[in-house]
Amino acid sequence: MLAVGTRSASPATRRQEILDVAAAVFARQGIANTTVRDIGEEAGILSGSLYHHFSSKDEIVEEIIRAALDPDIELDVALAHSEVEPPEAVRQLLVRSLRFTHDHPDVAVIIANGRHELLAAERFDFLHTRGAAIRASWVAVLERGKAQGVFRADLDPDLTYKAVMGAVSAAPNWYRRSGAHDIDEIAEGFVTLFLRGITVRGDAPTSALEG
């Protein structure tokens, strides 16, 4: 037990290395246009050898996405049912979405561009679940704001959710390149834009807007 080959890092780490490389390649080329060979080449491994770590290309994709998603699924839901003032809740929902883009830029791009493809596969049903949860959170918050008279009475929660989510979902595709803004500035811009669009005129949301 003297010397053990230590060419590469520990097994778990090697696995993670591959996942990181794969995420970058998937983000750059799209899932369908990325071959396992592409991944292997960039990870310094032969494509066949990837199968010692993963049982299929899809498993790699799944693991990349799950790893990024797992931690914080329930936060939005909790927020929606909390006592937090609706404008502040909207802010937090927006900030959290954009933080995801910042924290997991590759995964965010993968999901943004592979959405259609992923949603069609049973394997990625959990994305539907998650999407439904996010939608429910937004709708709940928007409804609450309307009930409290702080959001416009004519606001369509579903349509508003779709508009906001569209804006947020597109962010990964331009975020990395725009060194101009950092993620908090972006979030601030989005929060201002949408809160003004959502709230009734002239009053309450100011605190959140200027906060």
Add this chain to the structure above:
Amino acid sequence: MLAVGTRSASPATRRQEILDVAAAVFARQGIANTTVRDIGEEAGILSGSLYHHFSSKDEIVEEIIRAALDPDIELDVALAHSEVEPPEAVRQLLVRSLRFTHDHPDVAVIIANGRHELLAAERFDFLHTRGAAIRASWVAVLERGKAQGVFRADLDPDLTYKAVMGAVSAAPNWYRRSGAHDIDEIAEGFVTLFLRGITVRGDAPTSALEG
């Protein structure tokens, strides 16, 4: 015996038939996940015979997209440089974008989900050009609104454009399924949301907002 049933339509029509079928399949499955065989099967033709009409799969995609895009490229640009009041201009830009989704639902979905893939191909360089024109139009209008004091002084035109375009680009993916809204209601909801988000408080934009 005047009219005899003719099995197939006129030449120009057969081509168009195939393009329509192909657009539907591409929209449903994504470009990369659609084989020429899929198209052939749905069009009632052998995949090889498609090459009697088109010289490659990419040509089919290109023709589908160009046919939808060609007519109205310059309208947005013209509008940006017109005398139209900025809020009204914003409304028109928004309405026109959403009308595209309504008029060409398949193409809109194809572009929305294939964006990454398409932009990477030289063949579809015209999409970059078009995207740049649209962006320029939005930024010009937003700048003009700021200069006239009707849009918020702290508005970031680039970021705002990205938010709006994100919302608009996502629309094709839910538009068809949501029989709930018709396209004008949707446009109205977007116009209200974004104009309120963009304009300074309490005054001028009212006409456009309530109009």
Add this chain to the structure above:
Amino acid sequence: MLAVGTRSASPATRRQEILDVAAAVFARQGIANTTVRDIGEEAGILSGSLYHHFSSKDEIVEEIIRAALDPDIELDVALAHSEVEPPEAVRQLLVRSLRFTHDHPDVAVIIANGRHELLAAERFDFLHTRGAAIRASWVAVLERGKAQGVFRADLDPDLTYKAVMGAVSAAPNWYRRSGAHDIDEIAEGFVTLFLRGITVRGDAPTSALEG
């Protein structure tokens, strides 16, 4: 029976037109690399319509070759068994081969480059026959010359035939481009080269050589 469509020339001529065009295309691109569509395009006809004139691509090839070959097959054989002096016979064999290149440049190129391919097809068995006849003529003449003491005693008729035929067969590939020489000069050069190579030193062949 008043007016008959006379758009193109008489049927026989139209057929010949197509054959001529096809010969040119085959010569330029090779048989295997020429599609019936190539021929149709250059003949101003759709590929399918070619089948009103010919029953297959191979038939076109065959007809092109046969038309060029038919007239003069037996001449060489007759010459071989005639009383003509061997050197003069050699000259005539050479001249006739090179004349073929001159008179049927496309067919000569087609045969030169398609030889391997053509000889493999049953349909073109007549090329074997013809080749054998030519070979027999040459060998007979060379043998006769040796017997008469005018050709070198150590001459290998078979090998000599192969050398001469190789030189002659390659000619179609450069003939057209070399406007420098006309066909008779070329023949003269070949005759001189080979007769000197074949004959015994210092005497008899002079007449033919200088003739």
Add this chain to the structure above:
Amino acid sequence: MLAVGTRSASPATRRQEILDVAAAVFARQGIANTTVRDIGEEAGILSGSLYHHFSSKDEIVEEIIRAALDPDIELDVALAHSEVEPPEAVRQLLVRSLRFTHDHPDVAVIIANGRHELLAAERFDFLHTRGAAIRASWVAVLERGKAQGVFRADLDPDLTYKAVMGAVSAAPNWYRRSGAHDIDEIAEGFVTLFLRGITVRGDAPTSALEG
């Protein structure tokens, strides 16, 4: 138990095995009439698996040809500019050409019959280069011989080169079948034939001729 039977050879060898098989098939059927499946079948591998070793059919062809050609390109050129007596130089040029046929019978056949096709492809531009070098060597030697008065004054170097090269280029097509001659006999026959055809009468070249 020293040696264990190993089914497949070493890596470099497997590749070479395939190249050898492919060369044989190409020589037999012609390049255009050989499918990658033909090669696979004869090499005992699925056609798709060939792409593990080569990236295209053309690459296989190129590698086969380059491997045979690479070693000795410059020899002819060097000879042309050396002090070697012209008749001896001619002999060497001829012998070397025929040796190529002997050493690489498949490649020689491939080039002989695929010439037209290969020269048309950019990928095989190096064949033009090589052909030009060989031509230049021959012409230089022939000119030198004329200048020294050992070759006929009325000799056309270009035409002579074409005749000789034609004879030599055709050799691969009959060489293998004619077990009658071995390569040196053939070379001797060619050398005698062409040197007699080239040289002035009666004298100098004798040494080379009888050598």
Add this chain to the structure above:
DNA sequence: TATGAATGAGAATTCATTCAT
């Protein structure tokens, strides 16, 4: 005779995956 659409067999190539070593 010609058109234009279509057929059907097969071409080269791609790629996720397997497996002996």
Add this chain to the structure above:
DNA sequence: AATGAATGAATTCTCATTCAT
């Protein structure tokens, strides 16, 4: 864990040929 060779199914595309009009 990794290699390198191979599989096998599928993919895009080609092309001689057929056929209704």
